[in-house]
Every structure is written in C-alpha cells, then in structure tokens.
Amino acid sequence: MKRALTFMLVALFAAGSLFAQQTTPPAPAAPREAKLPEAAEKTLANGLRVVVVPRAGVPLVAARVMIRTGAAADPAGRDGLAQLTSSVLTKGTKTRSAQEIARGVEALGATIETDAGWDSTSVDLSVMSPNLDKALEVVADVVRNATFAGKELELERAQAIDSMQVTLGQPGSVASLVATRLLFGDSPYGHSANGTPKSLARIRRDDLVAFHRNFYRPDNAALVLAGDVTPDAAFALAERLFGSWKKGAPVSAPAAPAQIEARRRVVVIDMPEAGQAAVVVARPGIRRTDPAYYRALVANSVLGGGYSARLNQEIRIKRGLSYGAGSSFQPRLYVGPFAARTETKNESAPEVADVIVAQMTGLASADVPETELTPRKAVLIGDFGQSLESAAGIVDRVSALALYGLPLREINGYVGNVQAVTAEQVRRFAASNLRGEDATIVIAGDAKKFEEQLRKQFESVEVIPIADLDLNSPTLRMRKAKG
C-alpha cells in the first residue's frame, strides 16, 4: 500500500548529494507492501448482516452491533433521544439487572460502550478472545431485550444533564454546537445529538421504548467483528445469539432535509472569563456517497487535515497563535458539515478567523503544487494504514462502509482512489465547496476582548450572551420571559 509513495522521495531528496550522508537524510529503502485485511460476510435469515475480519497475533476481539439509525432520527423536541436510548440500553434486560450486566461484563475484563452518531448507533465490545462468546451474549441480550426501567432512565438522564452542563462550560464545545445549529437549522442534523438540559428533561420512557422497538432490529443492523476470531466461529456465534431476533416492519430512513445553503453569518457567544476563545468556520459539506468523496478528503488534507496542513502551518507554526488548528468534513447519509476549528487567546480570535477564511478561499484560487499535494495524500494513506493496525480500527472502517451501503471492497480501493485525485480537481472542488466568503463563523469566548476588532473585520456581528443561548431553538436565543 505504500508503493505509490516512492516517487515522491525523488522530489524530496533530489537536492541532497549522494556522498554527503551525514548532512542529509539517508534515502529510504524499497517499500514493503502491506496486506489489507480480508472480510468475510454472511446475512442471517432475519436480515442481520454479519461481517468478520480475522487478524491473528493478539488474543483480542473488537465487535460492534451497528444500528442504522442515530441522532438524525431524534423526534422534534426530543433532542438527545438516540443517545439516551443507547445509554439506558445496557441498564437492564428481561433477565439481567443493570448491576448484573456491568459485573458480568467487567468480570470478563471486557468493556461495552454505546454511542449514538448522527446516522447510526453502535454497541461496541472489546474483549480477550477466549471470553468472546460470554461477552457477546451480554451484548445480544441488551440489544434485543433492554427493558428501559424508569429508575435507570432517571439516573442516566441526570448524568446526561450534568455532563451537558460541563460541556456548555467549554468554549470549543459551545462553538461547535452553535455552528451545527446555524448550518442545519431545524433539519435533522441541526440539534445537539447529546440533547440539552431542557430537551433531556422532556424525554419520557415511552420515547425510548418506541425508539428501540422501531430501530433496534436485525434488518436495520449489522454485526461487525475483527481480531482473533475465524469467520466460521463468528458466523456460528452470530446465528446462536442473534438468529432468533425477529425482524419487524420495514424501517424508513429519515426524510432528506431541504438543501442546506452556505450563508455568511458571524456569531459570537459571549462567555465572560473564558480562558481561551474557540473559533469555528463552517459550511455545508458532502454526503458520504458523493462522487466527490475522495476529492473532499484530499482537499481537506491540504487545508486542515493534520499537523503540516495549511491551517496549522499558518496559525500555529508561522504565527504561534494556537496549540493546533485543523478542519474536517463529516460526510453523512445526507450532506454533513465541513468545519475548520481552532482555539486561541481571546484577543487573537478575529485574526485567526481571518486566516481560516483566507486559507479556505485560497485553495480555490490556484492549483496545489505537486510537492505539497503528494505528501498530503501520503498523510491520508498513512492514517488509513494505521487505523487498520488495531481490531477496533478495522471495525470502525468496515462499519462505516456497511452503514452507507458501500461495497466492502472499497477498502482495497482507498489508496488508489486517493492517489487518483488531481490538483485541478482539488481546486474545482474547493471553488464550489470551500469558499470562505459565505462560510459561517462562530466564536465562543470572552467577547469584551475581541468584539471591537471583530466588528472592524466583518459587517454584521451577532453577539449572544451564554446565559441567553438556547440550543433547542434555530434562533439560538431564549424567548424573553413575559412581564
């Protein structure tokens, strides 16, 4: 997989003399090819898709039950339902109490973690391979037979509310949540996936039960295993633990949201005494199945994907304005966000916002030189290879392909797909998807230290005091109390 990287070395080291090995780096040897993991798969009679990627060496297995529904399906006013459902899932079944589940799993040295993303919910198991059967049995039980007892819901709700309160004390989290709302409004990706103290308080037990009944079903799920397990053993285990799981009425995907428009807004969330300001610059991104997916990956790798990408070069390395700056696309079932972000001392927030906007726009103004493009592709390819070095990393990659209905063999095409992207494609992609002028800018921090400067740079700046911020509302502001 690293073969394609060799030609670049010529460019890098051509300047070095062949005879001066002490003063220039020695050239690399011939690369060795990596073997990609091979997946075996089978679909059970009830529709559950089972994928196994064996990997010998360490007696460890990672397994995930992936439900193809996540926070995008949260009903109006019930922000955080998918997440809360997933966290109460492990708190009791028809035959096991919450404490029995925790004790049973932990006695095996295993961990079970649940998480709701936007498009899917995952129940992740990490376990020593000899204990796989016993631990996966618990996973199957919680996924199929969770009871959502009222007192367990109250416990998880209280914890989720406390944890949201802490989250809302961090400038970085606040800026992200606000940018999300500004981009997506009241469409499915617009709310806080973890809910807000207000929305969490509204969720009832019936909501969890219905969410579970509607979406946690074999024909809306996949089981992905990687590590020290053979396909035959895994298929037999899947049949035994999930074979009698009943499918239900077909699940429809959440309706496609209206087209999301890029729109320049500059919003400040004033957090007095914040120790640092967080700056987020966001735009609508792409769908995961967009034909431009690999162009987006490469464009982002140049702009903000990694240490030496342009944003970190300009903001950290050249100007010393931050500990780190970067950007990413979150391609989803529907158009997900693009966001560039950084944290800086309050006083330099406006300067950093300018740099980000200029770098985004700059990507569309000229072709990225090959001497820059090649290493930025190498970063993607290297990260890809590293992610496949752990069982959990393999499960992550394979589940994402399964979620979006992409062929699993795309994993073998990753390197070639990245290599095929040209500088011209990056420029064109940036021109239509990364223009800074119509990006949304959010700064969360101590406004008195930067508001005046920000107003000099941008025409209209909206300032919302943190005490008035309402993430439940597309307007972001609390309604004024009467009287």
Place this chain on the structure above:
Amino acid sequence: MRALRFTLALLLVASAAAAAVTIPPVDYRHRVLANGLEVYSVQDRSTPTVAIHVWYRVGSKDDPAGRSGFAHLFEHIMFKSTKNMKSEMMDRLTEDVGGFNNAMTLDDATAYYELVPSNYLETLLWAEAERMGSLNVDEANFNSERDVVKEEFRFRVLAPPYGRLFYAIDRDSFSAHPYRRPGIGSIEDLDAATLEDVKSFHATYYRPDNAVLIVSGDFDQKQLDAWVDQYFGPIAKPETKIPRVDVKEPARTEEKRVDELVPNVPLPALAINWLIPNAAHPDAAPLVIAATILAEGESSRLQEKLVRGEIAQEVTADADLREDLGRFTVVAFMATGHQPPEAEKVIRAEIASIAAKGVTAAELEKAKNLFLTSALRERETSNGRAFALGEAVVIHEDAAAVNRGLEQIQAVTSADVQRVMKKYATDAKPVVIDYREKPAPAEAAAPAGGAR
C-alpha cells in the same frame, strides 16, 4: 555491545470466569553502545511499519529554578532546526511519507517517537541522531514556539472547566519534591525562558548516556544494529556529570485541606490523594489493583456508590506511579445539588473498608482481567509495545518489568490490597482539594449575612 536475547515464557493467565489467556510477551533485544546509549529492539514483521522512540531521562522535575514548564517547552523546540535539519523537517520525514511523529514530556522523562513505513527506518535513525547531537535554534523560532506553548497552557488549564483542578493537584500535594511544579509551567515562567536556557539544557541532558533508543516493528536485526552504530555511535559522551533530582519528599504529618476557588466551574469536584512509593516498588501492583477495584468500570465500588448513588457524575481513581514517588488519587466530579464533602465521606469509607476487610475474590479477578485486557489493547501495535517498553525501562527502571509487571498484577492477593490501603491511606494523611466556582465579585463584596 553484545546483543542479549531474552527468551520469555508465555504468560499464562488462568481465570475462573473464563478460559486461560495467553499474553504474548514483549520479546526485546538489548545492547549498550560505547557512548552509553541503551538500545532496545522488538521485531514484528507482520506490517511494514516501524516505531522509533528516543526516551531521555529528563522530565518536568528537572525544570531549572524559576523555569517551570521548561522541559516541556524544550520538547517543542526539539522539532526546530539542528545543524543539518531545517525547522519542521521531522514532519517532512514522517507525516509527508504517511507516518507521524510526536513527543511527550512526563515528570521523569521526555519521549520522542515516530511511526513510519519501515523503508524509512534509516532516515529516522539519522534524524534522531541528528537532534541528539546538536540543536541550532534561532530567536524567532524560539519565540514563536513559546507562544504555541502558552496557547497549550490556555487550552489545557484555562479553558476546560476542570483544567485548573488538574493543574492544582501536584502543587497542593507535594511539599518539597519538584513534582509540585506544573509540567506545563506558568505564563510568567515561560516568558522568563531564554535561548541560552535551551542551549544549556540540551548540553546537560540530551546526550547518549542519558537516552534510550527503542525500535519496534518491521526491521532486519543486523541492518538495524549497523545503522545504530553508524548514526548514534559517533555522538560523544560528555565528561560532565548528569545532574539528578535528589530531593526527598517528607512524609505527611497532618491532613491538609485546600479550597480551589476558580472561575467557570459548572459543578464542583473533590480530589483526595495520598503519597505512595515509586513505580519500581513491590507495592505498586497492589496499588494499581486497589485503584481499579475502587473506580474502574460501572460495577466498581465508587461507581456504584457515587455515580449510581447520584452523588457524582463521574469518579476516577489512579495510582500515579513515578520514578521517585507517586500519589494515589481519587477525583469525584459532583452531580447537581451535591457537594464535595459528601463524596469525600463515601471515598474514605470505602478505602477504610478495604483496609479493614480486604476485597472479594470476584473483585480481585475482575480487576486483573480489566487490567490485562487494557494491556492487550496497548500491545496490539508496534508503537504500543514501544511505549510499554519505554515506560518499563525509564519509569520502572527495569526493562523486564514490561513482562513481569503483568505477572505481578496476577499475583496480587486480597491481603496485599488490604495492606497497601491501610499503610498508604488509612494510616497516612491525605491532601483534600475542594474545587468550586469562585463567587462573583459582587457577591464576594456583599456584607456578611446579606440576602442572596
């Protein structure tokens, strides 16, 4: 210079709840160059990548006087120019070819590491030898990187709601040992640092006889040995003695209580800790098991009592093992409507109960299995194995600890856990930190007894 090969028996871990697990040992070779550089190598040719680590025996505890945070600032400077490398060239040699690099500054050591496609091994050995041999940094680079570290300080300490708590724990806990100074430093001390300090720090500590090279992953042993000799062999071993911290932390004679009142704390927290021996001490393993039984996993004692009991939103326990001495720390992040003293009462009662009655067989086995599974996850990759080995060599001061540590964990008994909780906690004195929101100025100025 002779290479030694340690042949290790596979560790067999039996468990009542499950089948026996075979943990593959970290199978390392060791040799020492004439200039004092220690070299460890662990071969695994299953993927074409290799991890290169250089651990220096210098950490935050060696920060010069009035220069807290200097060892860490220096770590950043090590990515700037040397005699033959331009600034950020390390990124060209790693990131640009599909690898990565990073570094970390601990209290006792500073580790620099890279993971690269294995055909770049020689290139990286050259680069690490280059920055061990010389640094050549200018004022502009130094000033800009110092600004980056100040932003790191704001990012880690000032911005997060509990940042100032973790900043305060060491300062409030150690009375004499330099562990009491924050590794990230302070804006003041960072501003005081000079380019002269950088040169002198490199000359003092960055030398072959104060370093450990670890190569883990895909390589040919003979070829590796030849490259190590070629690039690291010529680096001179200075005549000067390496300064070592020899401050002894006195035993605590009384309980100490500290109020940390700071801005931006949505919910208060409690931190309580006791001093414990160093990482190499035989009591380290039972202390790790005690911390696991107290707070690892939902079925641990404190998770059940405090989190399920709705007193705290989160609780952690940690046997923080260091080269000179450590601290056993429990932190509770309070739930809405609850105050730190409630958590303190429960934590002390649980520790007292272990000190009086020990732990159950089921708890013991669970803790061992949790520890083992997490060790397996760490050892899944070449880079993870290099970290485990570096920690054993530098912090535990014994390479064999990388494998023996797992055996020691398996050997811990209920009586061991009981004994260490009694000796280091109930028979000793804690530092208790109550962390909460600083009252707003108007409130603070209100007359005593005023209405709220």
